[in-house]
Structures are given as structure tokens and as C-alpha cells.
Amino acid sequence: MSDRELFLELLDLPDPAKRDRLLEEQCAGDAVRKQRMERLFRAHGRAGEFLEGALEDLSPTLLQVPATATACHVGAGTVLAGRYSLVRTIGRGGMGVVWIAEQSEPVARPVAIKLIRPDLDSAATFARFATERQTLAMMDHPNIAKVFDGGTTEDGRPFVVMELVEGVPITRFCDEACLGLDERLELFITVCRAIHHAHQKGIIHRDLKPSNVLIAQQDGNPVPKIIDFGVAKTTQGRLDSLVTSTGHGDMIGTPQYWSPEQAGLNPHDVDTRSDIYGLGLLLYELLTGRPPFSVESGGPIGIVELVRAIRETDPPPPSETGPDAVRSAARRTTPDRLVRRLRSDLDWITMKCLEKDRNRRYESADGLAADLIRYLADEPVLAGPPSHAYRLRKLARKHRGPLAAAAALVLAMIGGSVGTTFGMLRAAQAETEARDHERVARERFVLAQAAVNAYLAAITEDEELKRADHHKLRMRLLKSALPFYQQLAAERPNDPEQLLAQAIAYRRHAELAREMGELESARVSLEQAESIIRVILRKPSSPEARLELARVKRRLADLSADRGDGRTAFVEYLAAIAILEQVVGDQPFGPAVGMDLARTYNNFGLLLDQERQATSGEQFERAVQIMENLAQRSDVTVEFLELHSVCLNNLGNHLIEGQRFADARRHLDRALVLTQRLVQDDPNSPSLIQKRAGIQANLARVDEAQGDAVAARRGMEAAAAALKSLADRFPHHADYRLQWVGVENNAAMLQCETGDPMGALVRHDAIIARMAAIAERPQGLYADYLSNAHAGRAVALQKLNRQADAAEAWKQAVISAPDEVRPLRESNHAVILARLGHHDAARELVTKLAASESRLVVYNLACACAILHRSTRAAGDAEQAITFLKSAIERGYARREVIEQDPDLEGLRERPDYLELVGRTMAEPRRTEAPFKS
């Protein structure tokens, strides 16, 4: 046992007797050791604060700066160059000390003087300093402190005379004046412009930080002034300032404002982009109230880690810095609002400045200013999510190879055929040579075609490119492939394979265009594709061409459905189905064709649903059946499984409408299991997350329909949360946002139903506010959801017994409703008008809606009439109520308990015709469905 082990074991024994026993045992026959241990024990008792403290505290004189070291005697009162009288020091930097001085002639004014410290390599430093001073003097910008003069002291130390700026650091100024973000950005843009001016003169600041960007008052206006330009440069970069703290409380003692390159191997390797980084730091702090990197503990180890962090880790984007109430108040806003404003654009702009790789930052300070101006003008900014541009460039590079190869081959091919023609014209002895040329040309053609195909496949199948944030690039790359196909087709106008390839390229282009909402461009491409295929089909051709025609037809149908042209869509879907069924015939078919078929049926079903056609169920069933038949095969892809779950979901959805809840649950459960498995393999895929959320939302609808509102809410909230994070992640992707709004609305309605109408009301208000802010696509689904939100709001208000407010909300719901939902909203409005005693208005609506075929509308009309009867006692109202109720039940209104407990129907209860009737029902307002198209 070593001395240490024994010592520690003895230390662990609280009982002195036991300790003695152990000591005796271990030191048997070794009196020296025993004595040593006893001394150690004694020392342990006395050591106290020994060694507890920093070396410099224990032995301060050893680390003290000797009096002889600072040889230059400069102090207050010293007069430099016969006209600058030093007053007091105001700061200390890497290069020396800054003084306030009084200039006596030619003008009397206060100035700032930076006195350079004598250095070991002073000659070189001084020489460079002199050159720098010349350069600085050339800068003439209202937002940059001017350099007036310079010289050397008696003992040869250079100094520089600068404009004395009396101001406060920009961050402090903004906080003290409680400037909002826009005002801060405007000041900051001025700073960017000034920096740009300097950069154009070839001058780099190198040390941008809040204490070097001051705000001075000029004629009552805040004017930014950048100080300390370029002067910070020393032979040792900026590391000098680390060792001693200045005691002024500024952050000179830490490297928190270093750029990654300054914190890197070669701190001298800075350029204008280091200033862009510096501007980013400033922007970050102006926006969030804290620097992106700082030392929490202040300890030196912290500094080592800080430098590592600057080199290696990305700070949280401004919106994720958790602004508190104080910081938000200094920006005249609340934490929530601040976070919302920072998210996306401002996050991206700031993070683009702070990229570790300076090639990824803004190229100029002016570029940064321009992006901020775009932001302020609500125009799209150039900056994307962090590293986005970089990733895009990387992807573009990745695909540039095949494209370049294709381009070269196409050129070579054309060269080859020209050569061929030329060769043919020559005399007969050249015939062999000419044949060779032609062979070469043909080979090149085949190669070129292969290269273009490979390029196209690479673009369309690249997983990274498929992600929502890369659509634009994918589209651009695809567009770049089209001319090659056209060129290839022009070379071989009669080659069906070539034509087919061209048609496919057009079709793929159309798919992407549609994904991006460029419906017209998609339609044009599809029509191109179709006309090309028609050319191929004039001659006997492969089934591939017919399959392709079916694909094009289906997409034309999808497009028509998107544009609300149901009739055209109907015809095109039928055409696509007819072609596909004919091609597959009795032959067994593989997953690829099966998916085409199932997709077509699925989308056809959705169209029929939308058009309220009863036969939609058959289409979904057929789609599911096709997928089930193929599901057992081993060659199914992720895409197949995804489509399978989509078909199951839509069938489930259809079954909910038909009130076959158990069957619906069975299909939705299967869809969820499939999707869940896919999400596990690819947890970040937005489209999978979206699908899973949709299925969850639909299962929640089943829960609700079966009376379990609590379970329904649980599922709906989970779906809403998932969709919200998607919408936040892809702010330019309207679908995610829209779907989130729909599901969020559902969740809020369930919150109301599970006993929290107040909470629900707040959420509905938020949804309406958010939709008002988006103000896009005020028709179709958007209008539907907005109307739904108003309806949800109205229901919550009714629960809170704010009937008049509820009436107003129903009115809003009517106004925003798309045509097909308006009668329903109006019928709700009629009910509340009846309750409020507005009999005439209520009756007017009842008359207007009397012919409706919707069981929900009719049920509401029954309620309105029953209420009217209760207050008017008019027999006609009661009869009308019974008629409507009967009609609702005939149309499938099936929730008996709702009818039996509905207070609106109170006035009818004793009537024998009522008692005959009582049946089953469903709830209002309508839940938003989550159907999928694929």
C-alpha cells in the first residue's frame, strides 16, 4: 500500500482507535514510515489554505512588472509634438494606450491620441504603422472617426491623433434608448455602409465590437462612429490583450470578439470577410442582447474553450437565445414576438455573417446591408438557413460533373456528325473513313444520351435534393437538362427512345413545377410531353410509351384538380386508368406499374370525394387492394411503403365519413405502423413527418367520433405539434403551414370540448391572427381553414356564454367560408340568431337554406326552428323543426345522445312526432380532414 493509499484510508476512518490499529498493521516494523504518516496527518490538520489560491496571489512579487520595464515616461500633462497636451487615458488596447488630449493649434479641440507601445521589433512596427496612418487618413466618411495627424514622441514612440468621439457603444445606446428592431437595423445598416467604404479603400477594421462602434449625438440625431480602424493590428495579432485585464470592465481580456480565422492557426490571415464576421457579432448582439460567444465562468480554462467554440461550434441562431422580458422590453416588444421576428430571415442573415468558413459569409458589407434592406422591405432575403447556400452549392457541384460530361458529349456528337457529312462529300476512297465517322458519331450519341439520363436520374432521385428546402435547386438542375434532350431529339428526330426520354424529362419537370406551385409551367410541360408521346404512338411502339402517356394523363388530371377544374380532371383520370388497366391487362405487374395504378386510383378517389361523389370509396379500395397485393414482394421501396400508407389513410378517411369507425381505425392503424417504421429509418424526412401527423390527426377524429374526446385531443395535439415544427422549419412551404393550421384548429376545438373553452378561444384567435398575417390563397383550403377557425371560436364563445360575440364570430365564419361550406356556417349563424331573439334574421336564413341536402345544415335548421318555436310558440316553427330533424336523421345524422341532450331542441321534447324520430348524429363544426395526394 502506497503512502497515499494508506493516508487516504486513515483519513476515511473516523474512529482514532481503528486508525491506530490500521497504522500499526501497515507500518509493522517500519518506525520511519509510521512517523512519516503521523507527520502527514499533522500537516493535513494544519495545511488550511496552503496552496489554495492562484500562484500570483501566493507569490505576487514574482509575477510583478518591475519598475524598469516601462521606460517611457508619458503621463497627464505631457505635451506631444508641441501641440497635444495629454489629459487622461481612456483605454488600453493591443497596440498601446489611448489618451484624451487637448489640441492647442491650429484649432483648439479635444482629440484622441493613441500612443503606440515600444515593442521588441519596434522598427518594423513603426514603419508599418506610418504607412497605415497614411491609409487611414485617406478615409473620409461621416461614420468613421477621422485620423487628423500623427508623429513620434521624443523617445521615438509613434502616436496617432484621431477624432475624439464622445458616444456610447452602439449596443448600450440601443438598449438605453429602447430602440425597436427596425431602428436598430437602420443604425446597423449605416455601420455596414461605413465598413464598406473602408473596404473599398483596402482598409480592414479587424476588431469590430460594440465598444468600437459608438453612437454620437449630432444635431440631436444618433450617428454611428466607428473608431479604432485598422490600428488594432499588431505584430502578434490580437492575442496580446489576453494576459492582463485592464480593470475597466470592458471585454478586452477575452477573445470573444475574435473571428474564427483570428482564433485559428494564423491570426494575421484576416481580410474584409473577417469584418463581415465582426459585423455579424455586432448584429447578433444588437438583436439578442448578448454576444454569440462568451466566457460564462471568466476562468482561463473558459477562454481555451471559448477559442475552441469560436473555431468549431455554431452559436444558437438569434431566435434561439431565449430573450427574457428585460431584453425584449429594451426592443419594445415581448419575448414571444421578438423570437417570432428573429426567426427565419434575421436568423439566416446573422448566421450567414457568422459562418466559420469565410467563403460562406456575405461577400461585402454592402451585400449584408442590401439583404437587411430587403428584409425591412419584406422582400425575400438572399441568406438561407445556415449553411443552406453552401449545401446548395455543394449539391450543384455534385451534379455538375455528369452535366459537364453530357455537354461535352453532345458537342462532340454534333462535331462528329458534321465531320460525317463532310466526309460523305469526299471521294469514294474516303468512304471507309466516313463510315468510321458515322460509327463514332453514333457511339457518341449513345454516350451523350446515357450521360444526360444519368444526370436526370441523379437529380430526380437524389435524396438530399428531394427535401423541401432544395426544390428550387432541383428545379433549376432539371431545367438545365431539358435543352440537352431537345438537342438530342433534334439530332435523331425519329428515334422513339430519344423522344420518350424527352417526354419523361418534360414530365419530371412538370412534377417539380407543380410541387413548387408553378402550375402553369407544369401544364405547359405536360402538354409538351403528351404531344411528344403522341408522335411516338403514331407508329407501333413499346408499352413504355403508353405507360408514360398514362403518367402524363394522371398528372394533367392532378393539375386540373388543383386548379378546381373537376370535369377535366375526371376525364383525364379515367383516361389514365383506362390506359394503365389495358397495359397491365391480365399480366402480372411489378411494384412500379402497380404504384402508377394505385396512385391514379387514389387521386381519382380524392377528386370524387372533393366532388362529393359516393363512388370515391371504391377507388380507395382498389388502390389499397393493388398495394396489398404487391406489399409482400421483396423489391418494394420506401416510396412504395409511403404510397401504401397514403392509400390506407385515404381509405380510412373515407370510412370515417361513412361512419364506419372500426374499419377506419383498422386502416389508419396500419397506415400509422407503416409510416412509423419509415420515420424510424429517416427521422428527419419532412414528408414522412407530415404524413404521420396526418394519420395521427385522422385517428384522433375516429377517437372523437367514438366519444373519447380526451384520447382524441392527445392525438390531435401530437399531430399539431409535429406539423408546427415542420411549418417553422420550412417557412416557405405553404402546405406545412396550412396543414398545421387545420390540425391546430382541430386540437383547439377538442380543447374546448374537453372543458377549456377559454384556452381554445386564445388558440383560435392566434390561428386567425396568423392566417391574417399570411394572407395568401384566400380561397380553397385556406378559406376553409380560416372559416373553420372562426367557427371554432364561435363555439368556444358559446360555451363561455358570450352569445353576442359568438353571433359575430359565426358571421365571420360565414364571410370567410368557401362556397361548399357556407350553408353550414350560415345554419350555425341561424341558430345563434334565433337564440339571441333575432327572429326575422334567423327565419330569413332558414328559408334560404331549407333546400340544403347536408344533414348538418338540416340539423342546425331544426335547432333554429325549435328555438324559434320556444319563444314564439308558433306551431309552424315546431312542425318545421320536426321536418328538418327527420330529414337530418334520414341523411345519416346519427348521434342520438347529441339530439337527446341538445338544449336547442328542448321545445320539441314532449311532441309525439319527436319521440318517434330520435336517431343518431354527428358533431359540428366539421373536422378538418387530412387527405393526401401523392
Next chain:
Amino acid sequence: MGPDSRTSDDAVPIVYDELRRLAAAHLAQEPAGQTLTATALVHEAYLRLASMPGWTSDRHFFNAAALAMRRILVDRARARRSEKRGGQRHRVELLDSVRDPVDRLDVLEFDEALEALAAVDAMAAELVHLRFFAGMTRDRAAQLLEISPRQADRVWAFAKAWLYDRVGALDD
């Protein structure tokens, strides 16, 4: 010998030179009487030198730095001692509430004691090295030595008692 097989001792001259250069630069710049912080010097040296190839680990570097710092201090203390022998006395004026800094540790004595401890318990000596001369916190030193903070506390207790016994013995 490749750069990666450099031991702490081989690295010491480089760190030593860097620390001396840094100290000199700061001594030239700072006002008289101001105290440099040893840990900051070491960490500045780390920032400059850590990215050089040849360090096998942070532990390797900080041990070298601690050793270099220790040498600088010993050298300065030796120079000081000889100055004292020269017999120049300064009058000490006592000012209200401001005390001149007083050394509470004889660095030369401490240096010898630490040398002796290293022979008895290398880890205990290394811990003192890292904490005292390289200015590491307990946790960070423990991390470098790959022991738990609790273990570091125990080793520290032993080292402290051991060194106090040696250095403090003169007072007894």
C-alpha cells in the same frame, strides 16, 4: 524521433520560450507594479502553441506549460535572491488599507519539495503541477488526469499535506 513522440520535457523549451516572450512583451507594456496572472500566461501560450503539431494531448501540453512556468518562476526567484544578497533595502511605507503584496510562498523551497513529491507519488505531483502552475480548476485537472473530481480531491489532500509537511517544516 517524430513530433508525436515528444515528451513533456522535450516540449518544455518551446513553451518556456513562448512564456518568456509573452511575459517580456507584457512586462514591457504594462504599468509597473501590475501583476501578471500566471494562468493567463499559460493559457495564452496554449492558444499560440496548442495548434502546433506535436502535442499528444492537452495533458501533455499543460504539463509542459506548468513545468515551463515553474522554471520561469524559479529563475526569477533565484535572480531575486541574489539581488537580496546584494543587500539593497527599500523603505516600506505603509499606506492606509493598501498592503504591499507579500509572498506567502518561497518558490525555490516549494520547487524542491515538489521534486521530492514527484519521486514518491507522480500523480499527486502532476496534480499540483496542473493546478498550481498551469492554473487548472480541480475539475479540469481531474479530467486531464482521467480521475473523478472526488478522487482528485483526495489526491490533492494528500499532496497538500505532504508539501505542507516539507515546506512548512521550517516554521515548526
